[in-house]
Amino acid sequence: MAARDKLVGTFKTLQGGLFSTVTKADVGTALNDLIKNGCALMCWADPFFPDHVIPSHVENAAVRSLQEGMGPHYTMPIGDAELKTLIAAKLSKTHGITINPERNLVVTPGSDSGLLFAMMPFIGAGDEVLIHAPSYPSNFLNPGLLGGIAVPVPTRPENNYQIEIDEYRKRLTKNTKMVLLTQPNNPTTTVQRKERLEELAKFVVENDLILVVDYAFEDIVYDGIEMYDISRFEGMWERTLSVYSISKGMALSGLRVGYVVADDKLMDVLFACAVNVIGATNTSAQQAAIAAFRDYAFISDYKAIFDKRRRKVFDCFNSIPGVSMSLPESSYLSWVDISRLGTAAEVSQYILKNANVFVNEGTPYGLGGEGHLRIVHGCYRSEDVVDQALDRIKTALTRLAAEKGIR
Ligand SMILES: Cc1ncc(COP(=O)(O)O)c(C=O)c1O
Structure with a gap:
């Protein structure tokens, strides 16, 4: 006893x-x-x-999949192949990146789980994740769930909440493993400008870190502000995990569909644990998402x-x-x-x-x-x-x- x-x-x-x-x-x-x-x-x-x-073509696809399609069955744990091909086509248009949908993409049940999933294999006890603040609360909690430590990096209203690379440098330790960027940011709505992203990219590469980008709000950016994809900077594609959602821009939050995009090396790790962690994302929701990506006007x-x-x-x-x-x-x-x-x-x-x-x-x-x-x-x-x-x-x-x- x-x-x-x-x-x-x-x-x-x-x-x-x-x-x-x-x-x-x-x-x-x-x-x-x-x-x-x-x-x-x-x-x-x-x-x-x-x-x-909900657009009628999206609603009909969900209903059809339950009434006469594969709705009652699993898809592959990494997601429906057609959905992934359509997502890759959209990313090529909006982000200027070319990905192999079979290798570089995994569909997740929403991006909240996608964000934890993207971090999970790479963060362990004592590992530090630099996260600009103020920002999305879940992102500060996720490192702790994995035994890691969230390290807030302040941004300032007088600077329009743009990230300041010196603030990252000040907080770098031997335990720093990852940077998390919410682009655009919730709650400040800030879109980090290309120059700031370039500085962050250099910092990430120089210090051999991994970057996770939370793109949940990427579809709703105003005034022609550029949403440059940070993975396009030299050395960044292989160390960036980009996490997306259909909840916000497509207003399809209840379907719970998100996706993570990364290079083969990082993706191999995610593929390996997809079956344990995700099982598979809801099949009818993925069918509805296919309709949404076919016509997202x-x-x-x-x-x-x-x-x-x-x-x-x-x-x-x-x-x-x-x-x-x-x-x-x-x-x-x-x-x-x-x-x-x-x-x-x-x-x-x-x-x-x-x-x-x-x-x-x-x-x-x-x-x-x-x-x-x-x-x-x-x-x-x-x-x-x-x-x-x-x-x-x-x-x-x-x-x-x-x-x-x-x-
Ligand atoms: C910045 C940000 N990222 C991710 C999410 C998670 O969204 P979902 O899980 O619906 O994709 C939210 C939800 O509010 C959010 O605000």
């Missing part, structure tokens, strides 16, 4: 560990209560949520909707005393500076109570997140619902500003 008491990791000693304070997974129950009370949800980075929006329609909305939120928030935001460079997210009105927790609670709108505090996005709110203006299909929610936030925050003597 005495010997067993010393065991670590038995049921008696279990705690929530890394996830003891993370509430993302069970947030649904809380949201349902808010919905019942007529609360507008501007907190879920799920385009048009909760409205029914609908992405431009969605982008036009979000483009109009970003201008609307920009005008709205900048007209509130003590509140400011930059025009989003990408996505359907607003990164709003409310620091003059209170902490992120105080102001988000004030909005919930006084405007009946649920928004995200900036703090979970890491360094630099305090004093900010992330507001998902890409929710709902109805412009009226969004307009009314924005009006209510504006009225509430204008009152809060007046109470604080800010005009």
Whole structure:
């Protein structure tokens, strides 16, 4: 008995560990209560949520695959061959890269699992991953799941959250193994410019690191800002794992389809563990994704909707005393500076109570997140619902500003 008491990791000693304070997974129950009370949800980075929006050719493909196709069966663990060929054709157009779809691509159940999958074989105990902050919370948690350490690298609003290579250099240690880049970034919407990417590429090559790029929002970039593919810089293709999603630009989050692209050497490792970790991505979802990649003109329609909305939120928030935001460079997210009105927790609670709108505090996005709110203006299909929610936030925050003597 005495010997067993010393065991670590038995049921008696279990705690929530890394996830003891993370509430993302069970947030649904809380949201349902808010919905019942007529609360507008501007907190879920799920385009048009909760409205029914899907192109008919995509919907039909999913239904057909269940009714008369291979829907009830597995695909290969690495993904459907036709889907991979279509993805490769899109990447050649949008990223200027030529890949072999049979060798350089694996389909994953969404990009959240793709991001962990891409990191998993390469990060172990004590390995450090440099991640610019503020950024997507899951990316800070993933290294810890593998026994590694996430090392936040600050970016600054006055610099439009562009990465600064000296900040990476300062944090480089003998344990640094990987850099993670979210391009475009959630929550700041920043698109890293080609010059910054080139500096990062040199840093990665010089220090013999691996790079993981999270491209979840890549389809929704405005004003012709270039989305240069960092794997095109010399020495980078062989050390870059690029992770993509159909959740955001295609607004097909519920299908849970993502994909990882990498050179043969890295991909061999991923192929080797695909069957253990992924099994296979949902077959009907892959059939629907095939339809989406065959004809993805609908992405431009969605982008036009979000483009109009970003201008609307920009005008709205900048007209509130003590509140400011930059025009989003990408996505359907607003990164709003409310620091003059209170902490992120105080102001988000004030909005919930006084405007009946649920928004995200900036703090979970890491360094630099305090004093900010992330507001998902890409929710709902109805412009009226969004307009009314924005009006209510504006009225509430204008009152809060007046109470604080800010005009
Ligand atoms: C930056 C970023 N990456 C990845 C994901 C994961 O998306 P999915 O798993 O739906 O592909 C999200 C979801 O919000 C995200 O914001």
